[in-house]
Amino acid sequence: MLIRKLESIAPLSDEEREAIxxxxxxxxxxxxxxxxxxxxxxxxxxxxxxxxxxxxxKILGEGRRQIFSFHIPGDTPDLQSLHLHTMDHSLATITExxxxxxxxxxxxxxxxxxxxxxxxxxRDTLIDAAIFREWMAGIGRKSAFGRIAHLFCEMYVKLxxxxxxxxxxxxxxxxxxxxxxxxxxxxxxxxRTLQAMRGQGLIxxxxxxxxxxxxKELCQSSEFDPAYLHLAKTG
Amino acid sequence: MLIRKLESIAPLSDEEREAIxxxxxxxxxxxxxxxxxxxxxxxxxxxxxxxxxxxxxKILGEGRRQIFSFHIPGDTPDLQSLHLHTMDHSLATITExxxxxxxxxxxxxxxxxxxxxxxxxxRDTLIDAAIFREWMAGIGRKSAFGRIAHLFCEMYVKLxxxxxxxxxxxxxxxxxxxxxxxxxxxxxxxxRTLQAMRGQGLIxxxxxxxxxxxxKELCQSSEFDPAYLHLAKTG
DNA sequence: CGGACAATTGATCTACCTCAAAATTGGTGG
DNA sequence: CCACCAATTTTGAGGTAGATCAATTGTCCG
Numbered sequence: 001m002l003i004r005k006l007e008s009i010a011p012l013s014d015e016e017r018e019a020i021x022x023x024x025x026x027x028x029x030x031x032x033x034x035x036x037x038x039x040x041x042x043x044x045x046x047x048x049x050x051x052x053x054x055x056x057x058k059i060l061g062e063g064r065r066q067i068f069s070f071h072i073p074g075d076t077p078d079l080q081s082l083h084l085h086t087m088d089h090s091l092a093t094i095t096e097x098x099x100x101x102x103x104x105x106x107x108x109x110x111x112x113x114x115x116x117x118x119x120x121x122x123r124d125t126l127i128d129a130a131i132f133r134e135w136m137a138g139i140g141r142k143s144a145f146g147r148i149a150h151l152f153c154e155m156y157v158k159l160x161x162x163x164x165x166x167x168x169x170x171x172x173x174x175x176x177x178x179x180x181x182x183x184x185x186x187x188x189x190x191x192r193t194l195q196a197m198r199g200q201g202l203i204x205x206x207x208x209x210x211x212x213x214x215x216k217e218l219c220q221s222s223e224f225d226p227a228y229l230h231l232a233k234t235g
Numbered sequence: 236m237l238i239r240k241l242e243s244i245a246p247l248s249d250e251e252r253e254a255i256x257x258x259x260x261x262x263x264x265x266x267x268x269x270x271x272x273x274x275x276x277x278x279x280x281x282x283x284x285x286x287x288x289x290x291x292x293k294i295l296g297e298g299r300r301q302i303f304s305f306h307i308p309g310d311t312p313d314l315q316s317l318h319l320h321t322m323d324h325s326l327a328t329i330t331e332x333x334x335x336x337x338x339x340x341x342x343x344x345x346x347x348x349x350x351x352x353x354x355x356x357x358r359d360t361l362i363d364a365a366i367f368r369e370w371m372a373g374i375g376r377k378s379a380f381g382r383i384a385h386l387f388c389e390m391y392v393k394l395x396x397x398x399x400x401x402x403x404x405x406x407x408x409x410x411x412x413x414x415x416x417x418x419x420x421x422x423x424x425x426x427r428t429l430q431a432m433r434g435q436g437l438i439x440x441x442x443x444x445x446x447x448x449x450x451k452e453l454c455q456s457s458e459f460d461p462a463y464l465h466l467a468k469t470g
Numbered sequence: 471c472g473g474a475c476a477a478t479t480g481a482t483c484t485a486c487c488t489c490a491a492a493a494t495t496g497g498t499g500g
Numbered sequence: 501c502c503a504c505c506a507a508t509t510t511t512g513a514g515g516t517a518g519a520t521c522a523a524t525t526g527t528c529c530g
Contacts, residue, residue, distance in 0.1 A: 427510090
């Protein structure tokens with residue numbers, strides 16, 4: 001799965017592919033709402049999500065929480081721990097999930113022996129940062145409506161890229177409280193804004209499934225431009 | 236300067252040091268408020284700030300702007316263009332500035348020949364992302380007061396790390412409008428909040444200089460914990 | 471069927487925004 | 501050294517998106 005993702009950007013040599021394949025992998029299945037790594041930890045391995053959803057977040061005082069990202073199969077959400085040894089935030093599952101754990105030393109070894117593979121992983125963390133910037137712009141400068149719509153567009157495109165969305169429909173196992181924590185809103189306001197979006201016939205969101213009825217309008221109202229995701233097609 | 240920064244994390248071999256030294260560098264002096272790279276560009280070089288301040292930002296519709304980061308001497312703010320070829324945001328000077336431009340191909344060559352140097356540069360971009368997350372948490376979940384105070388703490392610590400701050404005093408050549416665009420606030424509200432901060436005797440901000448009168452209170456009121464900056468001392 | 475979690479509703483409040491004008495400041499040229 | 505300009509900072513008045521608090525309803529699932 002990691003190979004497939006990396007090759008979507010640049011082809012790998014047999015040698016490189018083999019080296020990735022040779023990484024020792026520990027597969028683990030986790031319950032929903034379980035921490036993978038916690039702020040302050042010094043993990044010795046990093047994880048690849050094979051199935052399910054996860055999110056990264058930080059708890060502030062008085063019950064406030066900021067979610068930084070949602071992660072889906074194919075993502076390596078804590079790659080940064082390879083070079084920044086102390087976690088400055090937490091990573092937890094949202095749904096039941098299957099993850100693969102890869103020891104840091106082996107990963108490091110891989111990037112030293114095959115700098116081109118390292119570059120692809122580096123690239124992945126740069127896209128991560130690009131998504132952070134986009135969220136920041138949303139939280140800082142967009143309306144609640146625009147922020148939620150933008151997140152829907154982003155998740156749809158990301159899911160589509162790994163074959164998990166299509167036909168204007170994608171999974172979205174996220175509660176309104178989580179949406180609020182990701183977008184800097186309260187649950188109540190997320191709820192009311194969702195009702196407005198439904199009222200305008202833009203989307204349906206029921207039973208962990210999002211259906212987009214008017215993609216173009218959704219993009220427009222949220223100023224969504226997928227360039228920042230740097231997907232293969234878009235360059 | 237780049238060598239000094241990288242060596243603050245891990246020592247370099249003579250060979251590595253020499254390779255960095257051997258990079259072709261074009262020095263340029265820029266006026267204040269000048270674009271270095273623009274959203275949509277495909278730059279063929281990346282820049283190191285030698286003197287002056289810069290910021291990264293994105294323009295949204297209707298005069299809205301989000302500033303993602305402020306950059307000071309020693310920073311390499313567009314390192315990401317090495318792997319993400321199309322800029323998804325812009326980089327511009329805030330003050331008059333001196334920058335060094337390094338061709339991508341030479342930089343890439345360096346990281347391929349010396350993966351350890353590549354790793355240090357990678358690390359730098361990961362800290363960049365950590366700062367984005369911290370800003371996101373601020374914009375999403377903190378009061379105007381907390382956000383401004385937090386930015387002051389962050390800039391002070393970053394400047395101190397490169398020897399540009401000390402004695403509770405540091406340069407801060409940022410207008411209130413820029414502060415607002417960075418923190419998701421209006422100029423008017425930034426102004427009023429600053430007055431409150433002054434009123435409480437926490438800071439003085441005049442003539443592009445910030446003086447912190449009560450560091451501890453400033454940190455507390457903004458929930459500032461420098462761990463996310465991953466400075467050498469802190470690990 | 472019951473319990474826990476998630477979604478929804480209502481009423482009220484406030485931190486921050488908008489608009490518009492005035493006062494300061496710093497730099498510049500004469 | 502002063503007058504002037506443009507950019508900043510500051511002030512005032514009034515408005516609103518989104519927060520807060522407190523139930524109530526719906527849904528999933530063992």
